[in-house]
Amino acid sequence: xxxxxxxxxxxxxxxxxxxxxxxxxxxxxxxxxxxxxxxxxxxxxxxxxxxxxxxxxxxxxxxxxxxxxxxxxxxxxxxxxxxxxxxxxx
Numbered sequence: 001x002x003x004x005x006x007x008x009x010x011x012x013x014x015x016x017x018x019x020x021x022x023x024x025x026x027x028x029x030x031x032x033x034x035x036x037x038x039x040x041x042x043x044x045x046x047x048x049x050x051x052x053x054x055x056x057x058x059x060x061x062x063x064x065x066x067x068x069x070x071x072x073x074x075x076x077x078x079x080x081x082x083x084x085x086x087x088x089x090x
């Protein structure tokens with residue numbers, strides 16, 4: 001499989017934290033750390049039951065906030081959560 005490059009915009013303090021975690025976790029670089037984080041998150045999402053992914057705050061209704069979040073913003077939020085989880089593990 002051929003590698004592809006993506007770019008993600010995120011706050012500089014998050015990048016700094018991820019770089020520190022990459023060093024602590026003995027990853028070669030930030031990219032390797034992120035690939036591992038994404039692999040772990042994808043595994044969790046794929047193993048979740050489908051109905052738990054679709055739960056919303058109000059009986060199946062989408063909230064305005066959820067509709068306004070873009071894919072990139074959602075990824076940044078997920079990465080922030082993962083960084084916090086990783087910090088707890090160290």
